[in-house]
Amino acid sequence: MRIFASLSLAVLALALLPAASQTPAAPQVAPKAQLAAQTPPMGWNSWNYFFDKVTDKNIRDSADQIVATGMKDAGYIYVNIDDTWEGERDANGVLHSNAKFPDMKALADYVHSKGLKIGIYSSPGPKTCAGYEGSLDHEAQDAQLYASWGIDYLKYDLCSFIPAVMMKQAPNDHAEQMRIMWAAYDKMDKALKATGRPIVFSFCQYGWDAVWEWAPQVGGNLWRTTGDIQPYWDRIYAIASQQAGLESYSGPGHWNDPDMLEVGNGKLTLAENRSHFSWWAILAAPLLAGNDLPNMKPEIKAILTNRDVIAIDQDPLGRQGARAYSEGEVEVWTRPLSGGALAIAVFNVGDNRYSTHPFHLNLARLGLHGPQSGKDLWTGKFITLTNDQPLELPSHDVLLVRVDELKANVR
Numbered sequence: 001m002r003i004f005a006s007l008s009l010a011v012l013a014l015a016l017l018p019a020a021s022q023t024p025a026a027p028q029v030a031p032k033a034q035l036a037a038q039t040p041p042m043g044w045n046s047w048n049y050f051f052d053k054v055t056d057k058n059i060r061d062s063a064d065q066i067v068a069t070g071m072k073d074a075g076y077i078y079v080n081i082d083d084t085w086e087g088e089r090d091a092n093g094v095l096h097s098n099a100k101f102p103d104m105k106a107l108a109d110y111v112h113s114k115g116l117k118i119g120i121y122s123s124p125g126p127k128t129c130a131g132y133e134g135s136l137d138h139e140a141q142d143a144q145l146y147a148s149w150g151i152d153y154l155k156y157d158l159c160s161f162i163p164a165v166m167m168k169q170a171p172n173d174h175a176e177q178m179r180i181m182w183a184a185y186d187k188m189d190k191a192l193k194a195t196g197r198p199i200v201f202s203f204c205q206y207g208w209d210a211v212w213e214w215a216p217q218v219g220g221n222l223w224r225t226t227g228d229i230q231p232y233w234d235r236i237y238a239i240a241s242q243q244a245g246l247e248s249y250s251g252p253g254h255w256n257d258p259d260m261l262e263v264g265n266g267k268l269t270l271a272e273n274r275s276h277f278s279w280w281a282i283l284a285a286p287l288l289a290g291n292d293l294p295n296m297k298p299e300i301k302a303i304l305t306n307r308d309v310i311a312i313d314q315d316p317l318g319r320q321g322a323r324a325y326s327e328g329e330v331e332v333w334t335r336p337l338s339g340g341a342l343a344i345a346v347f348n349v350g351d352n353r354y355s356t357h358p359f360h361l362n363l364a365r366l367g368l369h370g371p372q373s374g375k376d377l378w379t380g381k382f383i384t385l386t387n388d389q390p391l392e393l394p395s396h397d398v399l400l401v402r403v404d405e406l407k408a409n410v411r
């Protein structure tokens with residue numbers, strides 16, 4: 001039930017998304033130093049597999065598996081507890097965890113003992129999306145509590161703040177509602193910074209009010225750009241295509257977040273899992289796995305730990321990729337990489353599993369001239385792409401190539 005409540009709030013927020021032309025100007029706040037998250041955060045989050053059932057044991061088991069599977073060595077560092085860890089406040093307002101999480105400090109110590117970092121979740125509202133205790137009017141106290149436990153990452157989810165504060169305080173004034181929302185994120189940012197502990201600050205407000213335009217000014221290291229992901233191709237593709245045009249807002253310390261990974265969840269095919277992971281790498285997206293790590297199949301592990309694809313995501317230049325062009329049911333995206341390299345991703349987004357969409361890649365439309373040699377990151381083989389080369393891609397699959405020595409267009 002609580003999950004349905006959470007989803008309907010996210011839907012409500014999306015329904016309220018203003019058109020770009022109605023977006024009020026971002027507040028004039030001086031940019032803050034962004035030292036955290038110089039590359040998109042990588043790790044694992046409990047929500048996409050466990051939802052409200054997550055327990056202390058699931059977090060410990062997942063931390064163990066991140067180490068045992070080689071995910072830690074591949075760069076997955078944050079182990080993030082999502083919603084439903086929260087208990088009640090005591091007479092002094094101090095929040096306690098619920099029975100599923102008997103000792104948060106001991107849990108954080110355990111995760112740290114594995115060489116990993118730990119994240120937590122809250123809301124600026126009175127309640128979280130799943131109906132647990134939020135941080136409203138307890139921001140400084142909660143930030144201090146997280147720091148005392150050794151928390152390294154906070155996901156802050158708007159949810160009940162919309163009806164309980166924004167709608168209530170400014171029922172008919174959209175601009176004022178937005179100001180109240182900015183202030184809520186700014187308040188928690190100040191509370192986190194006051195702890196003196198570096199804590200990555202993740203905004204979750206579903207992309208409302210062009211969050212990418214103002215989040216860095218109020219401390220956001222990453223911000224969700226859409227409503228919730230689900231383990232279905234249509235949803236993953238819809239989210240991926242909504243990222244086109246947001247590339248200029250992302251960079252070291254401040255990232256667009258198209259939501260956590262569904263790789264290995266639901267009934268996604270291997271091609272869909274590959275495409276999802278490739279797309280998130282092209283987008284310089286945070287890579288927060290959300291699958292059942294103790295029961296991860298080898299082929300899913302192979303996707304999540306593909307070092308070449310992770311290197312695209314984590315490229316130190318920190319430039320998000322963009323859609324170069326689309327033609328029929330094929331989309332071609334590119335991402336500029338450090339050292340003058342380029343990642344090229346060709347996606348067959350068509351649903352017809354009997355059609356491989358014979359497709360002719362137009363290198364000139366990517367600003368390239370002549371044949372380009374590079375590594376196919378899913379086969380590991382070196383290939384040469386030529387202009388108008390016919391490509392055959394199964395439905396929902398991807399060709400992801402890294403070209404290190406580009407022959408640029410002479411135009």
Ligand code: GLA
Binds near residue numbers: 047204227228
């Ligand atoms: C919202 C968020 C999800 C998750 C749930 C938890 O729906 O968008 O990512 O955190 O809340 O209740």
